[in-house]
Amino acid sequence: MSRSPVRAAPAIVTKAREGVDGDGPAVDSFMLDNGLEVVVAPDRRVPVATHMVWYRNGSADDPVGQSGIAHFLEHLMFKGTEKHPAGEFSKVVSSLGGQENAFTSYDFTAYFQRVAREHLETMMGFEADRMANLALADEVVAPERDVVLEERRMRVETDPGAQLSEAMASALFVHHPYGVPIIGWMHEIEGLNREHALEYYKRFYTPENAILVVAGDVEVDAVRRLAEKTYGRIAPRGAKPQRLRPREPEPRAMRRVTVADSRVEQPLMQRLYLAPSTLTAQGRDAAALEVLGEAIGGGPTAYLYRKLVLEQGVAVNAGAWYMASAVDDTRFAIYAVPAAGTGLEQLEEALDRAVAAIPAEALDDKAVERAKTRLVAETTYAADSQTALARIYGAGLAIGQTIEAVRRWPAEIEAVTREDLASVAQRFLTPRRSVTGQLRKAD
């Protein structure tokens, strides 16, 4: 779900047709007069429509001292408007046989529904209504904050693995807000109130800051007409809200983080490296990091699994991943779960040796080609799912890519060479850029 580096602003009207300038499926896009960007991805195999609204703000845009507010507001968006009381939207989706969901990430927040195509207008009406008319009474805000606090308690406070993840992210991003958990720090969630929510809502929930993605059995002209009738009535604010993000300083020190807890049943180790993202990378670096992640860590046929699990028997699982899709510098991760009888120190030594041997042992032409094929095939397969297709465009545009850049991605991946992989491994998988984490059973 990550694409090539592009910094240009999205064009007002874009036509990108299959076979003309890329490999992805055909999509149309246009902008409403109030600045709302619209992407239409036709998929006529079944009479269903996927309707998504993406906002270009995520947890990394939370104001200082208000961590968790992006996620809190995502919850509050289900609390109704003047016109529609809390729960009505969800009840309607459900009564129409549809599905709905919402998610908050570091760089964006998104809401979506999947319904029979004839109900698209109803969805647009509800979603446009809560973009502008959210009701935020105190009676709603305080209990929902308790829900979020309970969510954090369940997800993090009782889970040593989640605590390790938070501590590792904090150690990797010492200055950038990617080091703050999406759900927020407990004591700051406790302090969130109606005024914070209202101020945040007014700042970010605007037509200029939103992207509407409609995928499915729809015509672009019909979508345009419906969009104008619903979202088009929302008054523009005159400008997009600004993201205020500090840049991470150049890392100098190797860092280690250990969580030791009596509840740990399965120890593990993970390592994060600070790496450029699709948006911050130079040249082919981001595409090369994607292929590298796949080649060394993309499942049981990849290098790390073969080496540590199959050949050496020191691990029961091992892999890697790269969070390419990010506005700012991001993380490349490797991990391993020790086999019974293998200590974390021994495992780490084996992992270190395996990482050092990447250029010599992991990057033969066959392995690189297989990784590229797997990556592109996965995305092609994903595009075959209407929801995944809509997500690829929504996420890409939300972090600042153009539609063209999103569609060019398979070609960018194909262009990566073995030398590119060796180069990014050598430049970015270095001790100084890393945080190593251990999850241990407490003595």
Next chain:
Amino acid sequence: MSRSPVRAAPAIVTKAREGVDGDGPAVDSFMLDNGLEVVVAPDRRVPVATHMVWYRNGSADDPVGQSGIAHFLEHLMFKGTEKHPAGEFSKVVSSLGGQENAFTSYDFTAYFQRVAREHLETMMGFEADRMANLALADEVVAPERDVVLEERRMRVETDPGAQLSEAMASALFVHHPYGVPIIGWMHEIEGLNREHALEYYKRFYTPENAILVVAGDVEVDAVRRLAEKTYGRIAPRGAKPQRLRPREPEPRAMRRVTVADSRVEQPLMQRLYLAPSTLTAQGRDAAALEVLGEAIGGGPTAYLYRKLVLEQGVAVNAGAWYMASAVDDTRFAIYAVPAAGTGLEQLEEALDRAVAAIPAEALDDKAVERAKTRLVAETTYAADSQTALARIYGAGLAIGQTIEAVRRWPAEIEAVTREDLASVAQRFLTPRRSVTGQLRKAD
């Protein structure tokens, strides 16, 4: 230089006389109509006056993305006003046989001069002038930024030990700005410009945000008259600027930081623990942490030195310190320098054993009493230096203490018991609250 926890706002007029409600020397304080707080500490042994202005803003108040601006502005404060061109103030101080200095810390910025008492008014005139009329032309700002960049290059970029300190602070304070270096991150200093400086100056360099401390051979009425004549003419802004500080989340993971560099001649290890400060501590915790730092780490007669250097011979130096004086949660540190032939791992094991044995071996009544006596004696001795006396009050008031709290400090230290020390050691010197740093020679 750290005192008991007090949260009350300073009184408008305070008289604190020796023997009445505390043990410190007599000081007077009052407030000008524009909100400037004034402290006068008479010391008539020599005909000299120490003149200090403290601002309640330090590097931890730097706006997001503008780290280093508090320190940068401290530099710019020497660049002249409309009335006095750059360098004139310093030249006058020097021609009068005086001394001057300035410093930026996490929580405050301060400027001071020491001159013969008859020149106090001249100092007040210059200092008041630059509180309100700083000239910030582009021709001045850009070259001074280069000076600061060079200062950072000299102090940090070429010094692996300084890099370790920065990385450890970043790892300890994952959310609070105490994790950002006072001088700022290189790439953010590079981005500081005249507009940033001007905005910062207007926000923080105001009479309401300043504290004037005059120590020396002066009469309080004369100081008041001079202060009204100089600082009193500055228009008030109506309110103090707000500090916007996120609170550090409860730490969960033990962290380690390693800097390996070919330039390292002497390896060392250090450990920081997140601990409450004078202002955030409950009950006697801050005073107990001060006495604990002194008892285990205050020089060659203290516990860690005796244990690791004299008894076990694994270190050539070892000690501890506690940064009590801070607006928010702060650091308690222990450190050791390995003896020739001792590895850092072996040294750390010895240090871990020593820390675990603190309650049993470090806190006999004699050792605790000696530590208290040393601490109080040091401060009494410091109060004997006019500059140190002025600094104690300036720093205390700048972080939000009252004069009474500053003067109560010796009594607070005396009240600490052996049980208090064992309790803070057990609660705050725990792996989860810690960052352990190693400085190594690169292989």
